[in-house]
Amino acid sequence: MRHSLPIAPQFYVTAPQPCPYIDGRKERKLFTSLQGEFATHLNDSLSKQGFRRSQNVLYRPSCAECAACLSARIRVADFKPNKSQRRVARKNAYLKRDARSPWATEEQFELFRYYLASRHADGGMADMDVFEFAAMIEETPIKTRVIEYTTPDDTPNVDTGLTAVCLTDVLDDGVSMVYSFFDPDLAKNSVGTYIILDHIEIARELGLPYVYLGYWVPNSPKMGYKARFSALEVFKDNEWVNVDDPETFDAETHPLLTDPIAEQVAQIALPDSRVAGPPVSLKE
Template identity: 75%
Template sequence: MRHSLPIAPQFYVTAPQPCPYLEGRMERKLFTALQGEFATKLNDALSKQGFRRSQNVLYRPSCADCSACFSARIRVADFAPTRSQRRVLKKNAELQRNAMSPWATEDQYNLFRRYLEHRHADGGMADMDIFEFAAMIEETPIKSRVIEYTTPSDDGTRDLAAVCLTDVFDDGVSMVYSFFEPELTKNSLGTYLILDHIDIARSAGLPYVYLGYWVPGSPKMAYKAGFKALEIYRNGDWEPLEDPDSFDADTHPLSVDPIAEQVAKITLPDILPTQKG
């Protein structure tokens, strides 16, 4: 089904499929293409309204009777690490960051495969080959970076320990996808990557780090609520996440507006051209 605003772009809805976060639920996404000379402006505008990028597509959950997914971001200026997060920073002090253009490598793919085999063997990416991996990394119409983290090895060289595909917005950085060495589980590298991106954003004078979706009731998403100064996109506005336990994942047939109403409420940048037809 296609839904259009008075101006480009056009929005579509995916067919329902099993939810990767909450067992027994069906997910559906509202999405639009991200391409052309206005891609950056569109990405900046829609990311502020809960959308996420996957290659050249922007999407947002739009499930028929569930509204449990909330886009989450950290306010950099107000963030202070907890005691356990300071320990994570200390534990990973030897890691070295290297930001580069979005170009896939064989070392990255090998690390990606080890990560999936140990942590997400049954996930949707489990069968991704090297060409699909390269497309995930390289097919970006906006300003993106691959940030590699290396650790010293016994022979004096450095081994790849973690990778994050990161988008740069006009108001922050977005952690599109990250993966790390499963043998370094005790280093809490997932937490470290977020902490380091807070430092990246702070150094660049950007106010937010976008983390993707926080889903109450989903154990795999619960870690995001452990970061202070977290806010979520809810009912058309960003609000502080004061009490994560006050949210539930109950379903209700009236919890989501019709698709046409959702599209009508989307604010697009003025620079986009008027749609002709």
């Protein structure tokens, strides 16, 4: 009997560089390219194992002396907004959502630059030009949408036009928030929190069980907002575990906690090329 071989991507490791989340630490990433006819299936499979997409690359933290970064996702069926989040939803209810093809626009780039200048002026993306921004949006071999949030012209007391953007991947078991940005002048409205709340609604509309948030670092002020969402779980020790109480999670920075790269790669479950997930549609 003839069988299809499993997909066998090649994995690589980046050179160590300063960690953006924990002072004095070095970050290192395990990564593989995302291309070919099985790109979607590979992305679906590795996303369930803590990987994230950046353009045509899938990556996961693989630091030599630290295991603090944990991939996080929300269980849509179990999520219950708290009082503050319900208030955020009401405050931003005027925003209009549009799901578009992954195509960069000048309006998006202007908002992106304003957001970085206000919130992340010293971050790794601060020097991105329009061509790099277009690559971030457009270079995707899988089902990706740009979710735009606009303020209608008849909305009182706020600037109208493009207000927030989220680059979103559609997986077979959820939506993955690749990168989001918004008008920093509306920070008091907690627009970033609203984008996550709305993605929970998007996943619910599509019948998908998860919203993937990226990485969470316990005790990191930059990541604290993710821990405020109920029904949160993280990928830890090769399985998804509930975060019932974020205070019980510590940033694991002991040098003996990280497995060698060869062992990490050996533990990755690769998809079989014969298997394909059900089609999922996010209308434009």
